[in-house]
Amino acid sequence: MTLQVNRYHLESLSGAERRVLMQRVRADYRSVEADVRAIVGDVRERGDAGLLAQTARLDGVTLSPAALKVTDEEFEAAEAAVSPAVRDALVSAIANIRHHHEAQLPASSWMQEVRPGVLVGERWTPITSVGLYVPRGKGSFPSVMTMLCAPAVIAAVPEVAVCTPPGPDGSVDAASLVAAALCGVRTIYKMGGAQAIAAFAYGTESVRRVEKIVGPGNEYVSTAKRLVYGEVDPGLPAGPSESVVLCDGAADPEIAARELLVEAEHGSNSAALLVTHSVALADAVEKLLPDLVDALPEQRREYCTAVLSGYGGIVLTTDLAASVRFVNEYAPEHLRVLVTNPFELLPKLDNAGEVLLGENTSIPFGNFAVGVNAILPTGGTARSQSCVGTIDFMKRSSFAYVxxxxxxxxxxxxxxxxxxxxxxxxxxxxxxxxxxxxxxxxxxxx
Missing domain, CATH: 1.10.287 (Helix Hairpins)
Incomplete structure (x- = not known):
């Protein structure tokens, strides 16, 4: 197949060209804001009636108020439907996620004497209630369920609720239900999009209002979060998937090429960049890409093709230090590091949602298995935002005694x-x- 792969020589780019390279797709709030404002307003004013009407209009699913919440029978059916292999994989992943996120728990309180007789300190306490958004636009994502439910439960949030769009038959993905149950969460609402954000923000007859919403979504979800800010904490902004594969000349070209396609296959608006100072490596990766892309199913092939000629491609720098400077400026969601001494480079990598070190630490390992959280800041917000973690479900209060x-x-x-x-x-x-x-x-x- 003919595959166009962007190639950028970083040092020769003009300021305008460099800004284009740094761009990624961001939620187009203006184009959908009027629609989203109407949806949010309908749910705020009419409660369940608005929520169900919008679900029927946008998702093509007609539900009754009683059918909004997943029942015990539906959890049991999901357990029966999921294969032992998938269930075992979820159990393994959740165990690792718990280990990682339990280590994030801060001390419940601390105190010090700043002057004689003046005591100050802080306490960490869980947020009273949270709503977790698990998308279902281009597939089903039990992994997102695990990444959200596990830290919320570890933080000891008293009320944890999940919303996820229903399928055409009004059901919730079976593996996602099993994942939630394994994490200890059984309050799941069949709702998605802007209407779900509004229901969590304002509450309805059937959906309890929450204090914070956490989880990724499309531009309708992102816009709704912006509109309800002030009523609820809308959590981390999350846009289309993105990755940088950072390589030196010793990297394995096939590993680099395969990793480049991981986030690219999420959608045509994703970003995936190979960043290296080695022309030989860049040439080898570009030579491998057509066959790797051609082997994918049609839709994923189309996504990768669009990304590599769109917001992705190859960035050539003058040396490894210049590559690191570019990575820190770009601030990717996923950073895959394929260099000879990755731990020596780690202290220099300041801006990334996650950093995956060495040839064995594949991006899918981070997405599904090793335990780090895969709900990450996108669009360059990794310069100031962090990956989702246990403390996203907690808050600090200072105290003093004189x-x-x-x-x-x-x-x-x-x-x-x-x-x-x-x-x-x-x-x-x-x-x-x-x-x-x-x-x-x-x-x-x-």
């Missing part, structure tokens, strides 16, 4: 700054405590 001794240490500071900023009630309240503590101290000293 003894009579400590009042003398911090009280005058508070009075002075409150006065300077023009808050007389602040200053008076602080001064009252200062005076009372001083009086008790004088009385104790006799």
């Amino acid at each position: 003894s009579d001794e400590g009042v003398a240490e911090v009280g005058p500071t508070a009075v002075t700054l409150a006065t300077y900023e023009g808050f007389p009630a602040h200053a008076a309240a602080a001064q009252f405590v200062v005076d009372r503590a001083a009086a008790r101290t004088r009385a104790a000293e006799g």
Whole structure:
């Protein structure tokens, strides 16, 4: 087959060309905002009636209020439908996910004395309720279910609910139900899209409102999250899949070529870049790609073809240091590192959702099996955002205690700054405590 693969020589690009290279597909909020605003408004105003009407209109599935929530019988049917091999794979993956995410748990509290008699600290507590969004647009994703449910349960969130779009027959993917049950989550609603985000944000007669929504979705889901911000914490933004395969000259070209196609097969709007300073490696990878792409099923072949000539391709740099600088600027969702000494390079790789080191650590291992979370920041947001983890389902509260001794240490500071900023009630309240503590101290000293 004829396969066009973009090739960029980084140092020769103009500023405008470099900006084009850095671009990825982002949710087109403006094109869908009017639609999404109407959907959200319908659910907010009419509750179940709006939710079910939008589900019928957009998903082609007619449900009753009683059928919105997955029943115990449906969980039992899913257990019977899933093969032992798939169930065993889910059990293995969840065990690894739990190990990784349990290690993320912070100490429940800490405290220190910053001045004599002045104690300050913080407490970590779970968010009261969360809604997990598991998409079903281009397939079924039990792996996403595991990546969301396991850390929420580990964080001890009291109320964990999942929404996922129903299939044409009104059912939820069997493996996804088994995955949720194995994680300890059994509240699952058959709803998706903007209407599901609205239901979680505002609540309906059948769907309880939540405090935070976590999980990836399409531009309708992303836009709905933006619109309900303030009613609910919409969580990490997540767009189309993206990857960078970072190589030196010693990398195996076939591994690099195969890894390049992993995220490319998600959809035509994905991004997949090989970044290397080795022309020989780039040539070898490009030579392998046509046969590898041609071996894929038609739809995946079309996706990869579109990506390699669209938001993907090969980026040639002058040396490994220049490759690292580009990676940090690009801030990919998935970063696959195929270099001679990957652990020596790791401290220099600052911006990536995940970093997969060495020839054996395939991107699918991260997506499904090793335990790291595969719900990752996209579109360059890895410069400031993190992968989903246990603390996404928790919150910090600071606390302080000041003894009579400590009042003398911090009280005058508070009075002075409150006065300077023009808050007389602040200053008076602080001064009252200062005076009372001083009086008790004088009385104790006799």
